[in-house]
Amino acid sequence: MENTLLAIPQGIILGGAYGAIALGLSVIFGVTRVINFAQGSMLMASCFLYYVLYENYGIDPYIGIIAVAPIMFLFGYAVQKFLVKPLIIRERASVIEPTSVMMMTIGFDFALMYLFMMIFGASYRTIKTTASGIVVKTADGMFTTTLSRIIALIAGLVLAFALWFIFNKTELGTKIRAVAQNRTAAGLCGVDVFKSYSIAFGLGVAALAVSGACLLQFLYAQPNMGTMFGVKSFMIVVLGGLGSIPGALIGGVIFGVVETVGAQLITGTAATMLSFVLFIIVLVVKPTGLFGKK
């Protein structure tokens, strides 16, 4: 029983990290209506960038964000501009999700994964940083975790707030929300719709890069790592409501808690299965997700 209770904070911490990864997906979908299935590999790519910075120059991933987040922003911006945009124009889909874009992102995901496999091989790479070595425990010593995991949770909250602030309190954000609500009308107001798409895509991928820095502190970098995170973040976003920023975070926490508590009560495999079942139930019963608008 005690173990089960202790699994809850573990789950929340893990869920915060999940939620942070899902944020990027949610932002991109909310604006462009594109489900970026390359999300997982983009996370993996940013983890490898941090890894390289750490191994070659001894730069801690937290510091590395300064370089990697802008690089990933430009990467996302370019993917939207040169790969997604032509497909949207070709399909002339006004606000509906163009299917060819979805398929393209799946292909892109694999291309990126095998590119990194080619360069780095399939081995698991971990780094030992200061934050991952610091153990945090409660006064009675019952609950222990590492500082890096707590930072990951805080980073998820900060990231969600930052994105919320950009979208709701800045001129750029107002324009991007206008594009998300009615892209034809936004164009008629003088807003460059595709530039807004590129910025949203860039922001989503940059958010991913911030999560990557936190993850690498206690996980590994490996070319396949994106697959599981990609699928999970997709499910989290559906759970929380596609396009909803708080939904992504809360969806992540629910997911994390189900996984860790489930692993205590039943087995790890059953818990993972349970989380997928939860996803299917939400999709069937409340397709807009817990916080999604119609």
Add this chain to the structure above:
Amino acid sequence: MLKVNNLCAGYEGLEIDHNISIEVGEKQIVAIVGANGVGKSTLLKAITGQIKLMGGNVEFNGEDLSNLPSHKVMRKGVVLVPEGRQLFPMLTVDENLNVGSSTKENRKNRRENKEKIYEMFPVLKERSKQKAGTLSGGEQQMVATSRALMGNPKLLIMDEPSWGLAPILVTEMFEAIKDIRDNGTSILIVEQNVQKTLEIADKAYVIEQGTVVMEGKGSELLLDEDLKKAYLGM
């Protein structure tokens, strides 16, 4: 200032407008009237870069606007109030006006423009923090018109501004349109309320099956027997 020459336009290989030529001069209200589905909105979409031209060209103050994307047409000073308002429903009235004036140039006199608009439509000031989607039809039309005015249009294009409005509001809308013209903005208006439109129009074109079949002064067309029969039920 606006010259549309032999414009052809349509959708997916289906041409709807054939060789349409119209002209709008400085400080003019120019009307395009015609029944439902004759290609009036298609013409406006082609002018404002929402669909590609299949032929002809669009000139504005000597510049070629043909096939520019919407946001570039808007930045040249040709601003559309689209059919059905097309507001940003989840943004507040104030945010809608901000998006309408979000280009670098238009941001400069955003505050003055808002003051002018709140003078013209005082109710919008009260509603400024409310989501646009929660407003009544009449208020939404005011927001749509105001959002376009925030973009400092040289030419304001209005697609069915009286759509869905109560009769008293229709009269007010037409008064507002005259005021806008008197303040120096040219207007190109597409309307199904033929009577009221022709009353205020300096010039009007009648479109049938994608071609211009008649043109003249608004007041003259109002006296035309065929037109009376076809559109005014007299």
